[in-house]
Amino acid sequence: MPALVEFDTVVLNCADPEGLAAFYQELTGWGVVHRDRDWVWLGEGASVRLGLRRRPGWQPPPRPGAGTPTGPDVRISTLRRGTRELFAMGASLPEFQPGGDVWVLLADPEGHLFRLTVDG
Known part of the structure; x- marks a missing residue:
């Protein structure tokens, strides 16, 4: 189709x-x-x-909790290295982490959420 x-x-x-x-x-x-x-x-x-x-007056969305939608997936070869590099670029790590060892929830510098996943 x-x-x-x-x-x-x-x-x-x-x-x-x-x-x-x-x-x-x-x-x-x-x-x-x-x-x-x-x-x-x-x-x-x-x-x-x-x-x-x-958007004048724009505020980041509230930090996530259970049932909060996340955002797009970003693939990388290793979570540890990728997370470290994204922190250096200005990403942050929300306290709520539903992905376990499979993916990491991050926020861009303005608070938009995305999942960092392992390639493959």
Whole structure:
């Protein structure tokens, strides 16, 4: 069955699009497609783009607990090394960690959640 849709763009609201773009550029290696005062679009050469939109007064979502939705999966070769490198880039580790030894829940510098999973 052919796909009904194809993902094109994921948009994250944030206080500082340029700062968050720097984090995601280092994470993904994606180039900037467009930038202006309120937006940075990443994804040059990628099949999906990431839009970072300035929202005055934006606050990070509450820290997760049981039943809280997380976010996208980011694959890496080793959790320990990947987690350490992401901390150095500005990611943080929420106290709630439902992934056990399989995946780690992290937050980007503005508090958006994502799962760090092992490749393979």
